[in-house]
Amino acid sequence: MTAVADRGVVARLSTLDRFLPVWILAAMLLGLGAGRVIPGLGAAIDAVRMDGISLPIALGLLIMMYPVLAKVRYDRLDTVTRDRRLMAVSLLLNWVLGPALMFTLAWLLLPDLPEYRTGLIIVGLARCIAMVVIWNDLADGDREAAAVLVALNSVFQVIAFAALGWFYLDVLPGWLGLPRADLTVSAWAIARSVLIFLGIPLVAGYLTRRLGERARGRDWYETRFLPRIGPAALYGLLFTIVVLFALQGDQITHRPGDVARIALPLLAYFAIMWAGSFALGRAVGLPYERTTTLAFTAAGNNFELAIAVAIATFGATSGQALAGVVGPLIEVPALVALVYAALWARRLFGPVPATNPSVEE
Template sequence: MTKDVTDTVMPRQARPASVTAQLSVLDRSLPLWIFLAMALGLGLGRLFPELATVIDAIQVGGVSLPIAVGLLWMMYPVLAKVKFEKLPAAASNGRLLVTSLVLNWVIGPALMFALAWLLLPDHPAYRTGVIIVGLARCIAMVLIWNMLACGNNEYAAVLVALNSVFQIVMFTVLGYVYLSLVPGWLGGEATVLDISMWQIAKNVLIFLGIPLVAGFLSRLILGHAKGTEWYDTQFIPRLGPTAIIGLLFTIVVMFSLKGDVILSLPLDVLRIAAPLLLYFGIMFFVAFGISYLLGFPYAETATLSFTAASNNFELAIAVAVGVFGIASGEALAAVVGPLVEVPVLIGLVYVSLWLGRVFYGRKGTGPAVPDAAA
């Protein structure tokens, strides 16, 4: 008999009778709150056009400070939940690591390249921006999607770290392959992606390194001072919900920054959104199917699926703006990336939970079972 997926979250005898009854209003209606955050961001950008200029001007070392605050706020609670003592065991799972690398660095970029050329043959600038989104692999929001889908937090932390290291090395290499080499073979115009490894490493160190170290120190210091039981049963349940607030804050900031563009160029945004929408969906289902066929448990399958389908939008935007300029079509396409990714991935959280019930016999009723269980 297939093991109930919620058994990997908490023992059956300790599981609450009603999971949804324990969820906060924010957790139960997360898709609604996300769409309201999008609408609020668009409204603020429309009502106060100067707001985007003010927010965009608040930068430190070329990194948008408001977006950085939102992302760090969002990632810290998730990484603070990680049981770091389990990371060596997670990192020793060679099959899972290799599967993730193939999905992220072979299948993902190739799929995005194919979709961009298929659906944007007459818009080389938009096509280039979409391809850049495909080259920037998961690092931030994937931890939220993984948590909501009852994925394995420890494996997610390992895979994000692994892909971040590969990102430093492979981003410029794949940028040359998919923006210069292959387009030349297809008779298109070659694009030179002039970006240093340090620029990529800086992005990784900020958006993964800071919350990772903060989460590790929190568990080390507070767990030692108050005890791991207090940390897991008292501190984390109070800290965890703030990750969703950080996510909503980030969404409001992103949509307020580009609300004018979205509303003034709706057809262009739809053209850009088409390959992105297909990409996120296809990558998720391909990863889920491969993971299931390889015999991974639900938690690991969910983690592989969301790390494969997610992207590092901050890096993609930074590269597009830095190389092509803030007003370029490449920058617009990179900005549309997270605007499509957020609603699609939250939808895929529910798809993942449904697939878990169908293929793994999961009987959980809500997307935030781990939080409720805690």
Template sequence: MLLKFSRNGRTTKALSCLLSEGFKRNARPQQAANLLRPSYLLFSPDISFLRRPSLLVKRVVCWLSVNYQISSNSWSDPMDTNEASSCLVEQLAVDPERQSSSPACPNDGDEKESVFKGLGILDRFLAVWIFLAMAIGIILANFVPNAGPALQEGTFVRVSVPIAVGLLLMMYPVLCKVQYETLHRLLRTRRLWIQIAFSILLNWIISPFFMLALAWAFLPDEPELRQGLILVGIARCIAMVLIWTGLADGDGDYCAILVAVNSLLQMVLFAPLGVFFIQVISGDSVSFEYAMAAKSVAVFLGIPLGAAILTRFTVRGLASERWYDQVFLKWIGPWSLIGLLFTILVLFASQGRQVVHQIVSVVRVAAPLIVYFIIIFFATLFICYRLGFGYKLATTQSFTAASNNFELAIAAAIATFGANSDQALAATVGPLIEVPALLGLVYAVKLVAKRLGWKD
């Protein structure tokens, strides 16, 4: 809902900007009204009321009337735009040139003056929480000797129970936001199938071969570490890419479709590609369990996906669409990042001792991963930009191409080579580099879009 007051057919941006920002943050008119504080209306750069005291009185009346109407009216009752627009134009736009420079409504180019403007404390300082979770996990692994073995005692689909719980918790809230009721309309469009074909090319041909090339370039003398890195390259992301896309304001519905396609292909292609890249090309003798890879994808995507679809249609049917969108989603939203932080903490508490003791190996694996994330992401972004894709689609494709399913890579490495193998170590280094790298790319892509004026 975006309220705009007009006079003589021209939109008055001052109140419109304030209200739209309020709805964008909170989606509730009562809270949007809090933006209309007296400091905005009484202490704007226009100080002409000092020469004309009547303006001060009119400003106070305008603020009271607007504030009262917003807080008292229902969602479906429109405000009287005639009187309100006249009042607002006269009080906030006495000088049209000064209207757009008022701090109450910044210029269009300054609408996103910070990368995560309007996000909560958990989202805004996500990088801090991630590094803190990593640090706590490594400290627990090295100073609490029983922490690692205790966390690995129980397993679910060959993944420790705490990590499995964290992965499911991380996936569920994100998938609840997808508008499944509109997907059938998207599937009828030629544009969607073009995006799917482009994503398959990036994820299953270009990215795995590029990771294979980097593995051989950086680790020619370390076959075990190289094999673990190859596993990371062929495990396409089906979880955290939804979080990165959401933080970067990408297209969540397209991302969900691409994730579903990659999940189905992963169940079919992961084991054959593992054999092809490691046994055929590299000449190493390694056997992969096809059932294990398919089961991991079915569990860590299928369970939260089914639960999310059931929740969305059930809750929206029993309560209301408005309550689901404005109350339920806001309540469960933070649990996705909480699940991410919990997963990272448990992961590094389980493997942190090995990470510290083999720091040289960690650095050697980290180098090709950094190159991979940066080149794949920006190359995809550049191609999408040149092809004329909108910002949301380009961002979604870039994060989908650059992200990897480190959960599946770790599970496959542990199941095939053992928990203490170098292959498992290389797979564990994946999230150590991927999480902060892709978080940095979230900031980077927003800055690039702002510089280029790139919008949909």
């Protein structure tokens, strides 16, 4: 991959996406400052609750997830499900190896910080459904495959998240002689949170696409409607970060070392998961486009869901929630770097074609 192509990665980002790390940092600082200078802000934010989560946070989570799920092509699930290699490897990576890797890293690197450890395990259970589509597109991955894998992860998450949480936070630690997580709610409470904060935007995204295409056509929906609602995902993310950091301000400013320790297993997770998935995709004979899609969908995590579950289960000011909040700050620069790594590794698959049908509009 040439230097010109590498420079094109940044050029192809919108202004909002290009400076996303800056916006996230600004949102963090704004939240920290607001929480320290506005008396009673935390109590006001937490006064009205939705399924155990303050209403402002709940709205932010729903808003950030809806636009991404509205982009999914639900009518083409079979175009990827027929690729048995891709489906089998994706299921293995997302629902077996990914959670197991995060569980291992959390226990190895945070053995003395049980709240953060539990928060990271929850992050490992929340598979990608959001920003991964952007990184995949920038790396010239298979857009249709990414959309299908995201949709399948969304559905499977509703079904399996609670059971996996129970296994990794209670059953497996018991088998290994490790302390179990101090869960204060039932598995059903976690499932209910998943159904609300993933199920609602999933159904809304599906209905929006179906009704929008029926009323105005697919061209209008793809070229006019989606670009209009797309920035809402970023706005929802930034709003949620402001609110969360306003609630977490004291913990963050008084324990910066803990934040750094949370970042370490996250960085290790992204590097190991992406590189291993990329190597596995190439080993089983997938083309570059689908190998890249496999790697990004396996390495990415749904921090929106992880934050929602952590807050609903342990509280907005808990260490578990803080672990989820740190996630997007680490994920964004890590996956941007991996976009460049993917473009460089494309040479391993032979000559680059003049056009890439899988990423054309």
